[in-house]
Amino acid sequence: MKVDFVVYPEHGRPFTADASYQPNGKAKPVVLFAHGFKGFKDWGHFNLLAKYFAERGFVFLKFNFAYNGTTVEDHSDMHDMEAFGQNNFSMELDDMQALIDLLHSDNPPVQKRSST
Secondary structure: OEEEEEEOOOOOOOEEEEEEOOOOOOOOOEEEEEOOOOOOOOOOOHHHHHHHHHHOOOEEEEEOOOOOOOOOOOOOOOOOHHHHHHOOHHHHHHHHHHHHHHHOOOOOOOEEEEEO
16 A cells, blocks of 8 residues: 655645555554655655565655655656755755654644555
8 A cells, every 4th residue: 555645844845755555454664765866756666665665564655855856746756946956954854854753643744645
């Protein structure tokens, strides 16, 4: 199963994420995957990695950094060069912290986009 959702960090620019896992009601270890510079969560082999880990009992969580050039509306490629130009390491750390906080929240502030 893959669940897509949107994360709303404190800096105000939301970003997309997804979780791949086998829904069997058991607790699972989590892999938090962060793409590299100029990457995005669905690039290349990243979906194959998600499937590999999900089939082995993990929750594989991948996300787009808020300022990586993608948008919530279109997260398939970089096309927001203004946002990309504002990206920095501190913003990316803020995004990772927002996702980690979400993992530890009892009432996560996310908007579910789709489920397969």
